Amino acid sequence: MAEHPTATWEALQDGNVFYRRHQVYSIHGKLPNLGDFIVAGCRYGGPIALMRDSSKLVALNTASAVFTKAQIQVYSPAGESLLLFSWDQGKIVKFGWTSDERLAVLNEEGVYRLYDLQGDYQQHSLGNEAAEMGIIDAKIHEGGLVALTGSLMLLELKGWEGAKPLTLANPGISQPPTSWAVIPPDLTISRHVEVLLSVDATVYSVDNLEATDQRLSRGPFSHLAPSPNGKSLALLTYAGILWVVSTDFQRSLAEFDTGKVPGAVGEVRQVEWCGNDAVFVTWDSTAVLVGPFGDTLQYFYAGPTFAVTETDGIRVVGPETCEFIQKVPASSVSVFRPGSTSPSAILYDAWENFNRRSPKADESIRNIRPDLGAAVNDCIDAAGREWEPYWQKRLLNAAKFGKAFLDLYDPTHFVNMGQALKVLNAVRFYEIGIPITYAQYLLLSPSQLISRLTARNLHLLALRISAFLSIPPNAVLKHWACAKILRSRPSATSSDSNLDDDAVCRSIVEKFEKVGGSGVSFAEIARKAWEVGRTELATKLLDHEPRASDQVPLLLSMKEDKLALSKAVESGDTDLVYHVLLHLQKRLPLGNFFRLIEEGGPQLAPASKLLQVYAREQNREMLRDFYYSDDRRVDSAVLSLEEAASSFEPTAKITSIKAAQKFFSEDKERSFEAKMMEENARLLTTQQQLEKDADGKIAFFGLSVNETIRTCLINGMAKAADRVRNDFKVPGKRFWYLKLHALTEIRDFEGLENFAKTRSPIGYQPFVHHLVQKGHTKEALNFVPKCDPHKRVDLYVECGEWRMAGKECKERGDKVKMDQLRKSCPNSLIARELEQMAASMK
Amino acid sequence: MAASTSTPNDTQSQSNPDESCLDISIFKELAKKALVDALNSVNGAKTLVLDPSLAGPLGLITEVALLKHHGVDKMFWLEPGPLTASTTNILYLCRPLIKHVKVIADQIKRHARESLHHTYTLFLVPRTSTLVTRILEEEGVLGDVTIAAYNLQFIPVAEDVLSLENDNAFKEIWVDGDETVVYDASQALIMLQKLYGLFPRIVGKGDYASKLAHLLLKQTSTTSTTFTSDNLLGKVSEKLDSLIIIDRRVDMITPMLTQLTYEGLIDELIGVTNSQVEIPASLLNPPSSQPGASSSTAPPTSPTTATAPSLTKEKKRKHHLTASTDPLFSDLRDLNFSFVGKKLNQVARRLEEDYKLRHQAKSVAQLRDFVGKLGGLQTEHQSLRLHTGLSELLVPMTRTEEFNKSLEIQQNLLASYEVNSQIAAIEDLIAQGADMPSVVRLLCLASIINGGIKTKVLDNLKREVLQAYGYKYIPLLLSLAAPPLSILVPNPLPPSIAQSLATSKYPYSSLRKSLRLLIEDPDPLEELENDISYVYSGYAPISVRLVQCVAQKNGVLSNPEKEKKAGEDSDGRKAGGKVQAHPIVGWKGFEDVISSVPGETVDIVQRIPGSTDTNLVPSAVSALLLPREQTTTSVVFFLGGCTYTEIAALRWVAKQSKGRNFLIATTGIVSGPSLIKSVAGTGKSDSGSQEAGL
Known part of the structure; x- marks a missing residue:
């Protein structure tokens, strides 16, 4: 029987709060002395990375050959070595873990690499600016990093995809901060990263907009640590005073003098948070946990330790053990606290009595009847918080027992917890070495946990877990396939390799079909294969x-x-399509590029069209070549026309038009267009001449034929207008309308009169209409007698001349029309007159 | 007769809440949220530089206050020239067009030369593009810009209309061959499916419609396998019964006709951009307050400035035409313009009576009731004034000779009456100086209906067009003639394009009979009112008839209202009101007609991807149950744009039967002139004032 859960509990705050210290793994002798190393730990039970601290003296002996070059070692929390690689890229400034458990390593030139647990890496850079100034320090958080450059500027990198770093506001400091910290963007109010710099006596908080001096006087601080939820900040002064404030520096939360800790020798190694409400300060062989009210718990270790803050506690890797310290969760407290009378404790007690066949069980259940549901929930939750399967089972059994007394109870929670615990117990096993708590598991999400397993090449376990939790196994399968390709390098003989390709491909596809990985991206796997040189x-x-x-x-x-x-x-x-086109255009010789598109025929027609759209805006030269190489005369002509439209210089314009004409004339079906272009060129030269005649006072160039004639007429160049008319064979009707409109516009009614003397091809009705429309009713009247007799009445009405209209009716003896007039006339005066006329008609 | 005109509106107001359309305001919320997220991703105050073509669409989903609230300090139009920004952050929001990107690159380089330090973020609508990255790279500024996407897809422009608000979709597809719009449309339709489930059936007509349908299927199958939990891609929709895709090329006749509904006519004559119409400011403000306001704003010390505005034209203001705040507009918009006057008159009389009620108010309680209604009366009064004013603006425009002549030509062409004299009439219109788009649309109409115009006649007409409006329109004429558009072609066709077009000659005359396009006896317009031909005073739009072939088969063959009346007469009682909509069974019954129309035909039943035969049962069951159990919505997607009149016609169809609503989705609202202008490349260009507003 495992020891009772409370055996590891220690009380704080007069027994109201308990902290438990739980040994996760015994790692005696598996890790080197942590005091000689710079260490970075990954959250959620992740591994730790170690690099020798070059500022520390090391006794040189045969075993320490590894120290001679920069090397990073990665160990699982269970002390198993996961990875060892050496670094050849300048001095490492900082390394830390990303949220997907990759190790980010940044050097002083601003180059950073992201190593996965298999030692594969991606390399990115923070840019030239960073390289020039040099990086002197950096803080890496899960979703990015903030680097401090040699010129004491802050560069923020968002995400790990090689984005361009953003410069944060200039803090305006003259020396590097004594210590600094970063609050990740998802924890700040503004949702943008916030940097805290301890300079002299104060702290600056910097984001991308401004740098604010918090006006403190207690500094400088040797350690700054924001809590996992970003709400509080722990500061340690050089005098050893630990001070906890809210991150906006508005509220002071606690203060504690670390100098009074017995056995604390030498420098403080780490100030970390244990969950969100206690601070953990470590020295070489001791550590102290400071609660919110300044009360403490002290722990002793055999040597230097390294502590990793988790959201619900803190993981401490010491020379002997890897242990986890956390505030005991509420559900555990309510079940197991000595003397607890909470419903869950009574339920647990009832179950134990039931097992002992004691009648007390029934009595207890009766007592807590109204709270039974909550008690069951508490027991389920408490099961999740226990590390030992023995206690997990007991608590779940207690819950199951309580459940039986409830009429309606949704068992989802119970089932989920059972599943989760099975998964957690599996990954906590020392060979796997992911000591993750239930709370962390919820935060991390099962699929992330699975991807962490695949990153360790634990495909079988990952696949089983995803099947067990009914999560699509795609990610696992993909990773598996990539790993398989990497492992199954073909043997030397070529015939064998071909066979091997087929076999590998088949085995991958078969496996996917069998396990149901329908959504797996084959492309990514294929890319992996291509990267290792297996094109086939x-x-x-x-x-x-x-x-x-x-x-x-x-x-x-x-x-x-x-x-x-x-x-x-x-x-x-x-x-x-653009992606491909632009890529090919850059890579291939132009001729080959064109041929590729042309030979594609109708199937690639959309690509050809898109290329034209792009080239028309961005690369006309290429388009011209393209049309030319494909004998596309009409398109070439249109292109020339577009150039003509955009050029303002007369000769260039005419040249382009002539070029278009030439292209059109080369296509025998386009003789009409060619003729039109010829006309166009002629018009442009005529217009140049006209402008010269008018001493450049009137703009003609670029107008249409109609507008040219109109402009001539308006400016009294009637002769020129006639000439243009004849040159371009403008039909009579159009010319007459043009002249009518133009003369009306300049109010040359005399000219209009003269013009109307020759027989009009459009009749005279348009004269009346147009003049009336432009408000020249009096002039319009003159033209009414020229119109068709039967239209005249209406035209008179249009001119507002009712009397004339009446007279016209009378003359024609049209009584019906007269009646209509009388009905529609505007006032009684006219009506009377019309009546008289009507009367006199007979 | 008054009763008959008011029937449609009464039925509309009577419609049960469960019969109402899908609530599509969620699209507005989605777009708004995405915008806010985009703005918030950049910390602090920022300068927003906006693509003018996006201002309208954005205006439909948000207001300036929201932008200011999220840190937008100043807004500018994206246009060539230097940009002076007071904030460090500059946010560009534009469509991924090359010309925009060049302007941006230019502004960034200019800042660099002046050693101004800014942070640039570029939001592309609706998604990021390799092209943009490439051009920024070629211009050497890629490193300075953070590129992200602002996924603006469907925007609700009315309670039953979703639009991508892409004005150039038609030109991009059929002139440039740029199929980006088709892809964007498929993305937007997938979003629709994510919200409401898979379309049980996809029917469509036209080459690009089929392309879109297949793209949609492919995308759905690849996206649904990856995410299933957060959307409805995994199941067949219960609310939607089908997606009907009509590609604009299938019916080029309808947009070439002058629209005659109220909203359509406003679009034709005044122009509606993104549901906004520019009208004289006096129509929007009560005229009584106008002189007072102007005198108070004009400083008395400077008489010159006070007189200046009177010299210039009356100030125009943008007004958002929407039925949600303007109840009168929802009654008016789909009416044939000839009925608008009557309707306005009715409303005016009713308003007057309502106002008169105050005299009857005797007790305090009655008075209180009246005062309570007063607000509603005043808004109604205001909107009555607006629409009366708008109609007054429209009436003289409909009286011009050009307008009536072109209407006459259209009607005659539709009836294939004396085609040659119609063409001569078009030539006369050119001579009279009618504007270019209306002439060209008539020419296109003549060409489509008659399968081309005789080469000699056409050459002469083209020459007239070029001489009258400028030789710069030769590319336009070439584009209109070139396949796949081919809406202004000579007859006989030149050999080079003859083969490709021989099969796709438009069978207008046979369609006219088989789809009952022309109502032969159009004199009693009220009779027509129940058929969709009402919207064009006697012509039923082909596109809508095609939709009817899928969704209201009896409506194609005969007028459902007429039949109903006949039924009533014989039974002597009302036969349960409207006809129950039949389930969607694809093109069944009209296969021959449909296949005679050029373009591919699509009819696909969508099933849950990866499901086995057992899952077919529920869909079959639901097909049986749906028509009776609940009202479903058919989504009609117009690829390449639709006219307001087509929307109106579809609304009529929806009113005629119960159990089916239409949700109209389109790439944009078009009209004849806007299509011609966009093909000519002289589309709407907003007058750019430096500081932008929405």
Whole structure:
């Protein structure tokens, strides 16, 4: 029987709060002396990374050959060595863990690498600026980092995809801060990263907008540590005073003099948080946990330790053990606290009595009847908080027992907890070495946990867990396939390798079909295969990829240009087509590029069209070549026309028009367009001449034929107008309308009269209409008699001349019309007159 | 007769809440939220530089106050020239067009030369693009810009209309061959499916409609396998019964006709951009307050400035035409313009009576009741004034000779009456100086209906057009003639494009009979009112008839209202009101007609991806149950844009039967002139004032 849970509890705050210290793994002799190393720990039960601290003296002996070059070692919390790699890229400034458990290593030139647990890495840089100034320090948090440059500027990097760093507000400090800390963006109010710099006596808080002096006087501080929820901050002065404030420095939460801790020798190693409400200060061989009211618990160790803050506690890796210290969760307290009378404690007691076949069980259940539901929930929760399967089982059994007395109880919680515990117990096993608590598991999410397992190449376990939790096994399968490709390098003989490719591809596809990994991206696996030089295998795998957007980039890097282009076109995603086109345009000689598109025929037509759209705006030279190489005369002509439209210089314009004419004339079906272009060029020269005639006072150039005639007429160049009319064979009707409108516009009614003397091809009705429309009713009247007799009445009415209209009716003897007039006339005066006329008609 | 005109509105107000359309305001919320997220991703005060073509769409989903609230200090239009920003952060929001990117690159380089330090963020609508990255790279500023996407998809422009508000969709697809819009549309439709579930059936007509349908299927199957929990892609929708995709190329006749509904006519004659219409400010303000306001704002010390505005044209103001705040507009918008006057008159009379009620108010309680209604009366009064004013603006425009002549030509062409004299009439219109778009649309109409215009005649007409409006329109004429558009072609076709077009000649004359496009006897307009041909005074839009072929088959063959009346007469009682909508069974019954129309035909039943035969049973069951059990919505997607009149016609269809609503989705609202202008490349260009507003 495992020892009772309370055996590891220690009371704080007069027995109201308990902290428990739980040994997770015994790691005696597995880790080197942590005091000689710089250490970075990963949250959620992740591994720790060690690099020799070059500022420390080390006794040189045969075993320490590893110290001669920069090396980083990664150990699981159970003390197993996971990874060892050496560094060849300048001085390492900082290393730390990302949220997906990769080790980010940053050097003084601003280059950083992200190592996964298999030793594969991606390399990015913080940019030239960072490289020039040099990086002197950095803080790495899970979602990015903040680097301090040699010129004491802060650079923020968001995410780990190689984004461009942002410069934060200039803190305006003249020397490096004595210590500093970063509050990650998801924990601040503004949702942007906040940096705290301890300079002299005060602390500056810096974000991307401004740097604020918090006006403190207690500094300088040797340690700054924000709590896991970003709400509080622990500061340690050089005098050893630990001070806890809210991160906005508005409220002082606690104060504690670390100098009074017995056995605390030498420098403080770490100030870390244990959950969100206690601070953990470590020295070489001791540590003290400071509660919110300044009360303490002290722990002793055999040597230097390293503590990793978790959201619900703190993990301490010492020379002998890896242990976890946390505030005892409320549910555990309520079940196990000595003398607890909470319903859950009574339920647990009842269950124990029941097992002993004691009638007290029934009595206890009766007592807590109204609270039974809550008690069951508490027991389930408490089970999740226990490390030992023995106690987990007992608590779950107690819950099950209580559940039986409830009429309606949703068992989801119970079932989920059972599943979660099974998973947790599996990953906590020392060979796996992920000491994750239930609270952390909820925060991290099961799928993240699975990806952590796959990162350790524990595919079978990961697959079983995902099947057990019914999570799609895609991520696991993908990782597995990549690992398989890496491992199954073909043997030396070429014939064998081909066979091997087929076999590998088949085994991967079969496995996916068997396990149901329908959504796995084959493209990523194929890329992996291609990266290790197995093009054949990559092509085979790529055939299984349904998403073109994933296929295409790899096809491009494999130089399968035509296939990439046709796949992109097939996908219908124009952006993807552009991606391929622009890539190919850069890589291929122009001729080959054009040929590729032209030979594609109708299937690649959309790509060709898109290329034209792009080139029309950005690269006309190329478009011209493209049209030319494809004998596309009409398109070439239109291109020339567009150039003509955009050029303001007359000769250039005419040249472009003539070029267009030439292109049109080369296509025998385009003789009409060629003729029009010829006319256009002629018009432009005529207009140049006209402008010269008008001493450049009137602008003609670029007008249409109509406008040219109109402009001539308005400016009294009637002769020129006639000439243009004849030159361009403007039909009579159009010319008459033009002249009518132009003369009306300049109110040349005399001219209009003269003009109307010749027989009009449009009749005279338009004269009346237009003049009335422009408000010249009096002039309009003159033209009414010229119109068709039967239209005249209406035209008179249009001019507002009712009397004339009446007279016209009378003359024509149209009684019906007269009646209409009388009905529609505007006032009684006219009505009377019309009546008289009507009367006199007979 | 008064009763008959008010029927549609009464039925509308009677419609049960459960019969109402899907609530699409969620799209507005989504767009707004995405915008706020985009703004918040940049900390602190920022300068927003906005693509003018996005101002309208954004205006539909948000207001300036919201932007200011999220740290937007100043807004500018994205246009060539230097940019002076007072804030460190500059936020560009634009569509991924090359010209925009070049302007941005230019501004950034200019800042660099002047050694101004700014942080640039570029939000692309609706998604990021390799093209933009490439151009920024070519211009050498890629490193200075953070690029992100602002996924603005469907915007609700009315309670039953979703629009992508892409004005150039038609040109991009059929002239440039740029299929980005098709892809964007598929993304937007997937979003729709995420919200409401898979379309049980996808029917469509047209080459690009089929492209869109297949793209949609492919995308749905690839996205649904990856996420299933947070959306409804995993199941067939119960609210939607089908997606009907009509590609604009299938019916080029309808947009070439002058729209005759109230809203359509406003669009034709005044122009509606993003549901906003520019009208004289006096229509929006009560005229009584106008002189007072102007005199108080004009400083008395400077008489010159006071007189200046009177010299210039009356100030125009933008007004957002929406039925949600303007109840009168929802009654008016779909009416044939010839009925608008009557309707306004009715409303005016009713208002007057309502106002008169105050004299009857005797007790305090009655008076209180009246005062309570007063607010509503005043808004109604205000909107009555607006619409009366708008109608007054429209009436003289509909009286011009050009307008009536082109209407006459259209009607005659539709009836294939004396085609040659119609073409001559078009030539006369050119001579009279009618504006270019209306002439070109008539030419296109003549060409489509008659399968081309005789080469000699056409060449002459083209020459007239070029001479009258400028040789710069030669690319326009070429684009209109070139496949796949081919809406202004010579007859016989030149050999080079003959083969590709021989099969796609538009069978107008046979469609006219089989789809009952023309109501032969159009004199009693009230009779027509129950058929969709009401919206064009006697012509039923082909596009809507095609939708009816899927969703209201009897409506194609005969007028459902007429039949109903006949039924009533024989039974002597009202036969349960409206006809129950039949389930969607694809093109069934009209296969021959549909196949005669050029373009591919689509009819796909969507199933849950990866499901086995057992899952077919529920869908079959639901197909049986749905029509009776609950009202479903058919989504009609117009690829390449639709006109207000087509929307109106679909609303009529929806009113005629119960159990089915239409949700109209489109790439944008178009009209004949806007289409021609966009093909000509002289589309709407906003007058750029430096400081932007929405």
